[in-house]
Amino acid sequence: xxxxxxxxxxxxxxxxxxxxxxxxxxxxxxxxxxxxxxxxxxxxxxxxxxxxxxxxxxxxxxxxxxxxxxxxxxxxxxxxxxxxxxxxxxxxxxxxxxxxxxxx
Amino acid sequence: xxxxxxxxxxxxxxxxxxxxxxxxxxxxxxxxxxxxxxxxxxxxxxxxxxxxxxxxxxxxxxxxxxxxxxxxxxxxxxxxxxxxxxxxxxxxxxxxxxxxxxxxxxxxxxxxxxxxxxxxxxxxxxxxxxxxxxxxxxxxxxxxxxxxxxxxxxxxxxxxxxxxxxxxxxxxxxxxxxxxxxxxxxxxxxxxxxxxxxxxxxxxxxxxxxxxx
Numbered sequence: 001x002x003x004x005x006x007x008x009x010x011x012x013x014x015x016x017x018x019x020x021x022x023x024x025x026x027x028x029x030x031x032x033x034x035x036x037x038x039x040x041x042x043x044x045x046x047x048x049x050x051x052x053x054x055x056x057x058x059x060x061x062x063x064x065x066x067x068x069x070x071x072x073x074x075x076x077x078x079x080x081x082x083x084x085x086x087x088x089x090x091x092x093x094x095x096x097x098x099x100x101x102x103x104x
Numbered sequence: 105x106x107x108x109x110x111x112x113x114x115x116x117x118x119x120x121x122x123x124x125x126x127x128x129x130x131x132x133x134x135x136x137x138x139x140x141x142x143x144x145x146x147x148x149x150x151x152x153x154x155x156x157x158x159x160x161x162x163x164x165x166x167x168x169x170x171x172x173x174x175x176x177x178x179x180x181x182x183x184x185x186x187x188x189x190x191x192x193x194x195x196x197x198x199x200x201x202x203x204x205x206x207x208x209x210x211x212x213x214x215x216x217x218x219x220x221x222x223x224x225x226x227x228x229x230x231x232x233x234x235x236x237x238x239x240x241x242x243x244x245x246x247x248x249x250x251x252x253x254x255x256x257x258x259x260x261x262x263x264x265x266x267x268x269x270x271x272x273x274x275x276x277x278x279x280x281x282x283x284x285x286x287x288x289x290x291x292x293x294x295x296x297x298x299x300x301x302x303x304x305x306x307x308x309x310x311x312x313x314x315x316x317x
Contacts, residue, residue: 001130001156009162010135013152013169014142020173021145022198024180025189040313041174043281044306045147048172049269050285051305052151054293055158057262061298064290072259073266080270086114089267090121090260097259 068104072097107211108226111204115146116234121264122149123242128252128261129157133243140239144232145202147268148172151302154261160299168303179206186220200228281312 001009057073058064072093079089119140126136131153139149148169155165180201186209189197205228212219249255273279285308292301 001162005162006131006135006156009152009156009165010131010139010142012162012166013148014139016166016170017143017145017148017173017176018199020170021176021180021201022195024177024182024201025184025194025198027177027181029181035316036314038178039316040310041178043278043309043313044171045175046269046272046278046281047285047305047309048151048168048302049147049265049272050282051289051302052154052168052265053262053269054286054289055299055302056154056265057259058290059158059293059301061159062294062296064293068253068256069259069262072256073262076259076263076266080266086264086267087117087120090263093263094256094260096256098254098256101253101256 068097068100071100105222105226108208108223109230111208111227112230112234115204115231116238118146118264118268119235119238120242120245121260122146122153122235123239123244124246124257125150125157125242125261125264126153126239127243127246128257129153131156133240133247136243137236137240140236143169144199144235145173145176146235150261150265150268154265155299155302157261158299158302160302161297164299164303171303171306175203176201179203182206183209183224186217187224197224197228200225200232202228202231204228204231277312281308284308284312 053073057069058066075096076089076093079092084092122140123136126139127133131139143149151172152165152169155168180198183197183201183206187197205224208227209220209224212223246257249257252258269282273282285305288308289301289305292304296304
């Protein structure tokens with residue numbers, strides 16, 4: 001991705017995220033009262049975050065690749081089950097992944 | 105007040121992970137900081153840099169961030185009648201309308217409208233301050249470290265997404281949606297251009313949300 005494109009991503013993301021927030025203060029409540037729309041909207045973060053775990057954890061370009069990152073993710077999963085706080089989860093994943101990366 | 109500040113500090117520290125992820129994706133320290141100042145909605149920011157890191161197109165990154173940001177519209181609809189803001193104050197209120205400020209405000213409902221407003225403003229401003237400071241620290245840290253894989257940064261990013269996802273999986277239904285989304289993303293990865301599998305996973309949310317349960 002070129003430098004210009006990255007600025008476009010930054011600018012457009014920032015502008016859109018703000019407009020989306022402001023919309024809530026401008027539109028009448030009944031417009032978004034539809035129950036189906038609310039159910040779908042509540043599920044979107046779960047679907048997108050799940051996809052991002054996959055895309056960042058086990059994908060290189062358009063291929064599924066199992067490497068050191070998956071070891072880190074596995075440790076993150078164990079830490080989350082053990083109710084570890086967010087920073088511990090992230091650092092444990094990074095440390096494990098780096099270890100596996102250097103052992104190879 | 106104490107609730108607001110503890111939330112602000114805890115959430116703000118997530119900013120380290122964002123700053124690091126953003127630099128690992130190829131954004132500069134300045135761009136990473138601008139993301140947190142201007143976009144200021146964690147999951148959307150992570151999504152935008154995540155799609156860029158996975159080699160996706162600009163449109164995919166922007167669309168993923170926008171879709172993750174739509175819940176802030178619903179928060180604004182709930183906060184508007186409570187805050188009754190106009191002009192500049194409305195713009196400021198909108199910018200700090202996020203999961204945490206709305207959550208703390210709603211949790212103060214038993215203590216009355218004044219406590220709800222206080223919860224919103226203090227939490228929103230507090231998270232804004234800490235989120236931006238820690239973004240800078242994370243970005244500078246990642247820049248100093250160099251090769252992301254060598255320090256495990258490339259695994260820290262998906263782990264951060266997993267950490268953001270985890271507290272949302274409160275029911276078995278939501279866990280099924282998460283697993284279905286992951287399977288869907290894996291299946292479509294070889295079939296679509298890089299970055300697109302992320303945004304197309306919205307289909308799973310639509311399918312599961314279509315029927316009432």
